[in-house]
Structures are given as C-alpha cells and as structure tokens.
Amino acid sequence: xxxxxxxxxxxxxxxxxxxxxxxxxxxxxxxxxxxxxxxxxxxxxxxxxxxxxxxxxxxxxxxxxxxxxxxxxxxxxxxxxxxxxxxxxxxxxxxxxxxxxxxxxxxxxxxxxxxxxxxxxxxxxxxxxxxxxxxxxxxxxxxxxxxxxxxxxxxxxxxxxxxxxxxxxxxxxxxxxxxxxxxxxxxxxxxxxxxxxxxxxxxxxxxxxxxxxxxxxxxxxxxxxxxxxxxxxxxxxxxxxxxxxxxxxxxxxxxxxxxxxxxxxxxxxxxxxxxxxxxxxxxxxxxxxxxxxxxxxxxxxxxxxxxxxxxxxxxxxxxxxxxxxxxxxxxxxxx
Amino acid sequence: xxxxxxxxxxxxxxxxxxxxxxxxxxxxxxxxxxxxxxxxxxxxxxxxxxxxxxxxxxxxxxxxxxxxxxxxxxxxxxxxxxxxxxxxxxxxxxxxxxxxxxxxxxxxxxxxxxxxxxxxxxxxxxxxxxxxxxxxxx
Numbered sequence: 001x002x003x004x005x006x007x008x009x010x011x012x013x014x015x016x017x018x019x020x021x022x023x024x025x026x027x028x029x030x031x032x033x034x035x036x037x038x039x040x041x042x043x044x045x046x047x048x049x050x051x052x053x054x055x056x057x058x059x060x061x062x063x064x065x066x067x068x069x070x071x072x073x074x075x076x077x078x079x080x081x082x083x084x085x086x087x088x089x090x091x092x093x094x095x096x097x098x099x100x101x102x103x104x105x106x107x108x109x110x111x112x113x114x115x116x117x118x119x120x121x122x123x124x125x126x127x128x129x130x131x132x133x134x135x136x137x138x139x140x141x142x143x144x145x146x147x148x149x150x151x152x153x154x155x156x157x158x159x160x161x162x163x164x165x166x167x168x169x170x171x172x173x174x175x176x177x178x179x180x181x182x183x184x185x186x187x188x189x190x191x192x193x194x195x196x197x198x199x200x201x202x203x204x205x206x207x208x209x210x211x212x213x214x215x216x217x218x219x220x221x222x223x224x225x226x227x228x229x230x231x232x233x234x235x236x237x238x239x240x241x242x243x244x245x246x247x248x249x250x251x252x253x254x255x256x257x258x259x260x261x262x263x264x265x266x267x268x269x270x271x272x273x274x275x276x277x278x279x280x281x282x283x284x285x286x287x288x289x290x291x292x293x294x295x296x297x298x299x300x301x302x303x304x305x306x307x308x309x310x311x312x313x314x315x316x317x318x319x320x321x322x323x324x325x326x327x328x329x330x331x332x333x334x335x
Numbered sequence: 336x337x338x339x340x341x342x343x344x345x346x347x348x349x350x351x352x353x354x355x356x357x358x359x360x361x362x363x364x365x366x367x368x369x370x371x372x373x374x375x376x377x378x379x380x381x382x383x384x385x386x387x388x389x390x391x392x393x394x395x396x397x398x399x400x401x402x403x404x405x406x407x408x409x410x411x412x413x414x415x416x417x418x419x420x421x422x423x424x425x426x427x428x429x430x431x432x433x434x435x436x437x438x439x440x441x442x443x444x445x446x447x448x449x450x451x452x453x454x455x456x457x458x459x460x461x462x463x464x465x466x467x468x469x470x471x472x473x
Contacts, residue, residue, distance in 0.1 A: 011369065013355045034357070034365070054416060112414065113456070118350030120380060124419050148353050148369065160456065166422030234386060237379040244376040255336060255357035259365035281359060285336060288375075295375045298382060 007104055007133040009143040009150040013249030013256055015129040016068040017042065018145025019106050022131060024078075026104055027180050033145075038260030039189065040071025041197040043253060046209045047217040053167075054124075056238040059217070061252035065108075065127030065168055069175065075193055079179035084171035088163045091172030092155065095132065098174065104133045104143075108170035113161035116144070116151045125246070126168040132158075146247055190264045191334030194273075198326035211323045218315035225308055232306060236294040244291055251284030254322075258284060261329075272332045279325045286321060290314045338368045346372030348380040387414050395468050404440030405465050406431075406451060412466075413455045423454040 007026065012018025012033045017040075021033040031039070044063045051058040063071070072078050085091035098105050111117055111125045133150075134141035140158050142151045153161075162172045204210035217239070224232040243252040258280035265273030293314055297306040338358040353369040360366050391411040397403040410420045421428045426447075433439050434447075445459070452459045 011353075011355045011367070013357060013367070033367075052418065054419075118348075118352065120348040120350055120384065121352075122414070123383075124414060146354065164423065165425065165454070166419060234382070237382040240375065240379045241383060244373065245380055249355060249357045250336065250370075250373070255365075259357045262365050277365075278363065281336070288336065291375050291379075295378045298378065 007131075007141075007143065010145070011148050012145035014062075014247040014253070015144070015146050016065065016127075017256070019129040019131055020068055020072060022143065022145060023104065023106060023177065024072075024180075027177050029180055029184075032259075032263060034256050034259035035263055036068065036072065037253070037256050038197075038264065039075055039193055040068040041075070041193050041200070042068050042071060043197050043201070043257045044209065045201070045211070045213045045252075047213040047220070048208050049220065054238075056235060057220075059239055059242045061243060061248060061254075069106075075189060076181045076184060077179075078177060078181050080175050081178045083174045085163075086171075088159050088172065091162060091174070092159055095174060096135065098176070099132065099135050103176050104131050106131055106175040107162060108173040109158070109161035110164040110170070111161075113157065113164060114144075114153060115157050116142075116147075116153060124166070126164055126166060126170055186264075186267050190268060194261070194264065194329055194334060198329040202323060202326045202330070211319050211326075214315055214319040214322070218312045218319070221308055221312050221315065224306075229306070233298045236306075236311070237298055240291045240294050243287060251287045254280055254284030254287055268334065270332075270334065272328075273334070276325055276328050276332065279321070279328065283318060283321045283325060286314070286318045290318060338366060341368045341370050342373035342375075343371045344374045344377065346374060346377035348372070348377050348384075387411065390416075392468065395465065398465050401437060403435050404437045405463055406440055407435045408465060409451075409455050409457065409462055413457075415455075420454065424450045426450065 010022060012021060014033070014037070017033045017037040021031055021036045024031045024036065037043070042063045044060060046058065046060045048058040069080060073080055083094055085094065095105060095107075107130055108126075109128050109130060111128045112122045114128075130145070131143040132140050133143055138155050139152045140155065142153050142158075144151050162170055164170065201210040204212050207213065207216045224235060244250055249256050258277045261273050261277035261280055265271065265277060290311070293307070293311055297311065300306060336356070336358045338360050341356045341358045349372045353371055355367045356370045357365055358368045391408065394403065394408040394411045398405055398408045410416070415423070417428055417431060421431055424431070434443060448459045448462060452462050455462065
C-alpha cells in the first residue's frame with residue numbers, strides 16, 4: 001500500500017537521481033540524491049568514438065539512462081512498475097488514471113519539447129526524467145528536479161515530450177514503486193556497491209569505458225591537431241558540455257559521488273571513506289580545471305594555437321588521480 | 336569544490352534559473368548550493384548554440400538560392416541534423432536527402448509531409464515555406 005500525501009518539490013543536481021530521491025523519500029524511505037546515485041553504482045566514464053550524437057562521439061560521465069532506476073531495483077530490492085505505450089492516447093489515459101489514484105508518477109521525456117525549459121537549454125535529449133504529481137484542468141503539475149521550483153505543463157506539450165521518437169525514445173515511459181525495500185542493511189550494501197563501482201571503473205575489458213576510456217579520450221585529443229580547427233574546438237566544447245551542462249552538478253558527477261562517499265563514511269563510521277571522498281573532490285576539481293583549459297583553447301583566436309599537449313596531460317593526470325581513488329576504495333576495509 | 340567557490344556568474348544560458356551544485360562547507364561536509372552558473376559552461380553552451388545558428392543560416396541561404404528545399408532549413412531551425420530527423424521521422428537518411436532537393440520536395444505526398452510536420456512541430460504550411468530570418472532569431 002502506498003500512502004497518499006502531499007508532494008513537495010526539491011532541487012537536485014541531476015534529473016534521474018533527483019527523481020528517484022524524491023520518489024523514495026515520498027514513499028517513506030528518505031534517501032539523499034547522492035545516496036541514490038551511489039547506491040545505484042551510477043558513476044562511470046565512457047568515450048565511444050563510433051557512436052555519434054549531433055556529429056560528436058558519445059561521451060558520458062555516468063551509466064546509461066535508466067541505470068539509476070535499475071541499479072536501485074537491483075541493489076535495494078526495490079520494485080518499480082514501468083509502463084510504456086504504443087499510442088500516445090493510451091499513455092495520456094494511463095497517466096490520468098494513476099494521478100487520480102493519488103500516485104506520484106515518474107516519467108521519461110525529451111528536453112526539447114518541454115516549454116518550461118528556456119530556449120538556451122533546449123536540445124534534443126530524450127532521456128530526461130521528472131515527476132508528475134497532479135493535474136489541474138489541462139495542465140500537469142510537474143516536479144522537475146533540475147529546477148528550483150515546481151512547474152506546470154500543458155497536456156499537449158507533455159504528450160509531445162513523452163512520445164518523441166528517435167534515439168532513447170521514451171515511448172511515454174511512466175514509473176512508480178510498487179514494492180519498497182524494508183530496512184536497508186547499509187553495512188552490507190554500501191561496501192558491495194562501492195567496490196563494484198570501483199571495479200567497473202578500473203577493470204574494463206575495452207578501452208572505451210572507465211579509466212581506460214579517459215586515457216583514450218586523452219589520446220584522441222592529440223588526433224585533433226590534424227583536424228579542422230573549428231571541429232577541434234567543437235569537440236573540446238562537446239567534452240565540457242557533457243561534463244558541466246548535462247545535469248552533473250559540475251565536475252562530471254565526481255562531486256555528487258564524493259558526497260555519496262562522505263555520507264557512506266558517516267553511516268559506516270569509516271574515516272577512510274571520508275578520506276576517499278576528499279580524494280574524489282580533488283578529482284572533480286581537476287575535471288573543472290580541464291574544462292577551463294578547454295574553454296581557453298576554444299576562445300583562442302586565429303594564430304593562437306590550441307595547447308593539445310596540455311589538455312592531454314590534464315586528462316591523463318585525471319585518469320591517474322581517479323584510478324588511485326578507486327584503488328584506495330578497493331584496498332580499504334569497508335566492513 | 337568549496338561552497339564559497341561555487342560559481343555565481345549569472346550566465347545567460349541559465350535564463351535566470353539556478354542549478355544545484357555539490358560543494359563542501361567550511362568543515363568539509365557536502366551541501367547543495369544553488370548556482371547562477373559558471374562562465375565556462377556558458378561558453379560551451381553558446382558555442383553549441385552558435386554552431387546550430389550557423390548551420391541554420393547557411394541552410395536558409397541555400398533554400399533561397401534554390402539549391403535546397405525548405406525541409407533542409409527547418410531541420411536545422413528545429414536544432415536537428417540528418418541523423419536526428421531520420422530517427423524522429425523513421426524515414427531513411429537517403430530518402431530525406433532526396434527530399435532536400437526542391438524538385439522532389441515539391442512533389443511529396445501529404446502523408447510524408449505530415450510525418451515531417453509532426454517531427455518538427457510545425458504546420459505543413461510552415462514546413463513548405465521559408466520564414467524571414469531577420470525577424471526570426473533562430
């Protein structure tokens with residue numbers, strides 16, 4: 001049985017972890033956004049040159065969309081009900097029925113077709129997440145965690161955003177918990193998810209993910225020397241956009257993970273975890289230094305050559321620093 | 336990042352919104368700090384927007400010159416490229432490329448035009464015409 005209660009919005013750094021944190025908290029399991037992110041093992045790095053988005057290679061600093069929802073289900077024993085729809089009318093009908101039952105419903109949408117996003121932020125990204133918590137007349141009441149306040153959206157607009165086709169098409173996806181986990185045994189779960197995530201970053205079989213992904217990105221920067229300078233600048237801008245703009249709270253999700261490590265250290269009264277958190281903070285700071293270097297290069301006018309070497313070295317230094325955090329985490333006795 | 340160093344650059348691309356940043360307070364404990372943006376982020380967002388604008392204006396010129404159909408312009412005006420338009424409409428890239436030719440585009444059936452108009456979120460009438468760019472700041 002899911003208790004009915006009034007909904008209160010809160011501001012998060014990232015859409016999917018924000019939605020799941022709010023949703024869990026409203027169903028009697030208060031979990032911070034950072035906890036949700038860490039417990040689902042969502043920290044990642046991927047550089048996939050042969051998958052192109054907007055003509056640029058795929059670069060991601062977290063696991064794939066829905067990774068957080070699925071990770072929580074797997075690691076906490078939570079069970080979510082997911083609905084997708086073949087026809088928009090059916091999707092609207094189902095949403096309205098769920099809202100009438102008093103449910104708060106998670107939904108996947110496009111960013112581009114949501115009118116409450118300012119034009120400057122509207123790009124074609126189809127894996128945005130938000131919570132719909134009510135309907136008044138023709139308007140849905142929306143808690144979009146990346147905004148400070150709750151929003152409203154017309155039925156026709158939300159439907160367009162829910163049923164956009166293409167890459168990562170949401171197919172009207174709606175989700176809500178049907179089985180909440182009982183007490184969470186942090187002493188056993190936290191060490192497991194931390195070690196698993198560290199291993200995933202360190203021991204990847206292919207050089208497109210984890211630390212090896214960062215190093216191959218560093219290598220590919222050197223290849224830009226032979227490319228058209230405009231492409232080189234767009235490529236650098238793309239790396240930074242994925243790191244800073246696409247719902248990361250800055251530093252490519254490294255700060256949110258540092259916050260998770262700190263919270264885990266407090267729960268387990270483990271000083272070493274708190275130290276690992278500080279190390280991860282330093283990694284996030286280095287990602288920001290990289291962003292600054294890249295933007296300086298982008299701004300350099302004709303004649304000012306791009307410092308490719310410096311950018312490569314920064315990425316390699318990030319790879320070194322990150323891998324030492326994960327090695328520390330694997331060596332630490334976590335309980 | 337320390338909370339005192341969380342950028343508050345009031346960047347244009349946030350359009351008066353704030354994003355939440357994870358940062359450490361004086362005791363090293365993490366908190367969420369609302370940020371009005373970092374100029375580095377603004378620079379890369381503007382770079383991406385300007386590139387889209389450049390492509391849109393170039394397409395506009397090509398349509399006026401009779402080299403391309405209005406579809407070519409509207410694709411960029413909607414911040415798409417061939418890849419995204421193909422995925423959104425379910426029409427193969429090679430077919431869309433043909434539809435970029437004015438002669439082919441002018442003979443398209445209503446059903447095909449409708450698929451484009453749905454994907455781009457504009458009426459068929461708008462799809463078949465070209466707006467005046469000086470008024471329209473896309």
